[in-house]
Amino acid sequence: xxxxxxxxxxxxxxxxxxxxxxxxxxxxxxxxxxxxxxxxxxxxxxxxxxxxxxxxxxxxxxxxxxxxxxxxxxxxxxxxxxxxxxxxxxxxxxxxxxxxxxxxxxxxxxxxxxxxxxxxxxxxxxxxxxxxxxxxxxxxxxxxxxxxxxxxxxxxxxxxxxxxxxxxxxxxxxxxxxxxxxxxxxxx
Numbered sequence: 001x002x003x004x005x006x007x008x009x010x011x012x013x014x015x016x017x018x019x020x021x022x023x024x025x026x027x028x029x030x031x032x033x034x035x036x037x038x039x040x041x042x043x044x045x046x047x048x049x050x051x052x053x054x055x056x057x058x059x060x061x062x063x064x065x066x067x068x069x070x071x072x073x074x075x076x077x078x079x080x081x082x083x084x085x086x087x088x089x090x091x092x093x094x095x096x097x098x099x100x101x102x103x104x105x106x107x108x109x110x111x112x113x114x115x116x117x118x119x120x121x122x123x124x125x126x127x128x129x130x131x132x133x134x135x136x137x138x139x140x141x142x143x144x145x146x147x148x149x150x151x152x153x154x155x156x157x158x159x160x161x162x163x164x165x166x167x168x169x170x171x172x173x174x175x176x177x178x179x180x181x182x183x184x185x186x187x188x
Contacts, residue, residue: 002073002113003186004086006155007121008148010131011171012178016121017084019179028076031084033064036071058094058102065090066109073113086115087162092154095147099154103161118159118166119182125149127172 005013005020021029034043042064051057065087073081087106094102123131129145159166167185169178 001080001117001186002077002115003080003082003117003119004088004115005082005084005119005121005182006086006088006159007171008123008128008152008155010128011121011123012175013084013121015175016119016178016182017082019175020082020182023183024080024082027080027082028072029082029084030068030072032068032086032089033061035068035083036064038067039064054094054096058090058097058105061090061093062105062109065106066111069110069113074111083115086118088115088118088120088155088158088164091158092151095150095154099157099161103158114162114164116165117186118164119185120155120159120166120168121171121178122152122156122168123171 003020005017007013017029020027032039033046034040042060045051046057046060051060072083087110090106090109091099091102125145128148132145132148156168159168167181169181171178173181
């Protein structure tokens with residue numbers, strides 16, 4: 001099982017991943033970007049805004065994704081793998097490029113290996129605005145609410161285009177209620 005927890009920043013991915021770590025102690029937990037040694041460097045470069053070009057930023061994430069598939073996913077295909085982000089974020093955050101092209105590039109980077117279970121935590125515009133006001137924002141979050149809502153919409157479309165087994169969950173629900181919905185989905 002290759003499970004991914006997706007959602008825009010502040011949707012509650014980290015909280016739900018911590019709950020999953022308690023329930024699935026034998027699982028391999030990873031993240032994109034940054035799930036490998038090279039990935040940590042690429043993540044830092046991308047999130048610090050070192051790439052001035054959006055295309056260069058996308059290729060940093062693609063390089064991380066290719067390495068992640070090789071080092072983490074393929075190496076542990078006989079185990080439960082739970083990842084913070086995946087190809088879905090890679091496609092969605094490259095919003096300056098046509099969806100079809102970015103999807104093709106990401107499928108090359110992943111060797112066509114896709115998640116078996118996708119959990120997408122969704123935020124309303126109002127909830128996102130409230131959550132962003134409560135924290136310091138990185139270079140991606142500081143692009144604004146409209147940008148992040150567009151990314152979230154693109155995530156939903158990407159999940160559907162790739163025809164992935166998924167559940168969309170309202171991220172404004174209580175933490176335990178979200179955790180139960182995730183657990184029910186994984187046990188189907």
